[in-house]
Amino acid sequence: MNFIGTKQLETERLILRKATFNDAIDAFNNWCSSDVVSKYVMWEKHKSLEETKLVYSKWMDAYKEMDTFRWVVLLKETKELIGSIDVSKKFLNFGTCEIGYCYGEKFWNHGSATETFKRVIEFLFEEVDADIIVGEHMSNNPASGKVMMKAGLKYETKLRCRVNDKFGEKNDLIVYSITKGEYYKEKCNG
Numbered sequence: 164m165n166f167i168g169t170k171q172l173e174t175e176r177l178i179l180r181k182a183t184f185n186d187a188i189d190a191f192n193n194w195c196s197s198d199v200v201s202k203y204v205m206w207e208k209h210k211s212l213e214e215t216k217l218v219y220s221k222w223m224d225a226y227k228e229m230d231t232f233r234w235v236v237l238l239k240e241t242k243e244l245i246g247s248i249d250v251s252k253k254f255l256n257f258g259t260c261e262i263g264y265c266y267g268e269k270f271w272n273h274g275s276a277t278e279t280f281k282r283v284i285e286f287l288f289e290e291v292d293a294d295i296i297v298g299e300h301m302s303n304n305p306a307s308g309k310v311m312m313k314a315g316l317k318y319e320t321k322l323r324c325r326v327n328d329k330f331g332e333k334n335d336l337i338v339y340s341i342t343k344g345e346y347y348k349e350k351c352n353g
């Protein structure tokens with residue numbers, strides 16, 4: 164693995180860049196304070212802007228470490244902040260990149276999560292030299308599974324009753340992944 168830190172990336176419609184402290188305001192307004200968005204993630208919705216500012220100041224510190232891969236995502240056209248995507252450090256030393264992402268509700272269903280994820284996959288295999296990229300979603304969140312499939316990941320397994328969702332129900336975790344070999348094979352086949 165090449166621990167080269169968070170590099171600015173672009174797609175046709177999006178800019179992926181390091182978060183700044185000032186992004187906390189838009190992040191709070193667009194997704195961190197949303198009841199709808201927070202239904203499907205492991206963290207609780209932020210109750211105040213101060214909470215988001217604290218998270219973002221920790222993120223700023225983390226950028227000093229070159230194994231930090233975390234971006235905020237902006238629309239090129241309007242410069243609006245629409246979401247964020249990151250790589251968990253849990254299994255990074257084994258070449259495993261576990262991805263998490265989150266987008267503001269008003270930006271859903273425009274293909275942005277898929278477009279971002281594809282670019283991050285390209286970066287992680289081609290520049291960071293990751294071995295495998297993994298995504299997990301709760302079974303009550305099929306849209307996230309759709310993003311994973313559209314980005315090229317394959318269904319791997321279901322971890323039964325692994326988490327409690329925001330409605331207090333036990334939920335399965337659905338696991339998707341793509342290996343380095345699969346990525347390059349797909350790339351060669353066009």
Ligand SMILES: CC(C)(COP(=O)(O)OP(=O)(O)OC[C@H]1O[C@@H](n2cnc3c(N)ncnc32)[C@H](O)[C@@H]1OP(=O)(O)O)[C@@H](O)C(=O)NCCC(=O)NCCS
Pocket residue numbers: 199200201203204263264265266267270271272273274275276277278299300301304305306307309310
């Ligand atoms: C899941 C999430 C990232 C998707 O972002 P997005 O920008 O809308 O994703 P995309 O537009 O690239 O793709 C979404 C796909 O899911 C589909 N979809 C939306 N709701 C769906 C549902 N209830 N069931 C099945 N598919 C659904 C869309 O139709 C689209 O597929 P299509 O392009 O074939 O039509 C976004 O909804 C989100 O941030 N949710 C809250 C946080 C979250 O769930 N994070 C991931 C935790 S694992």
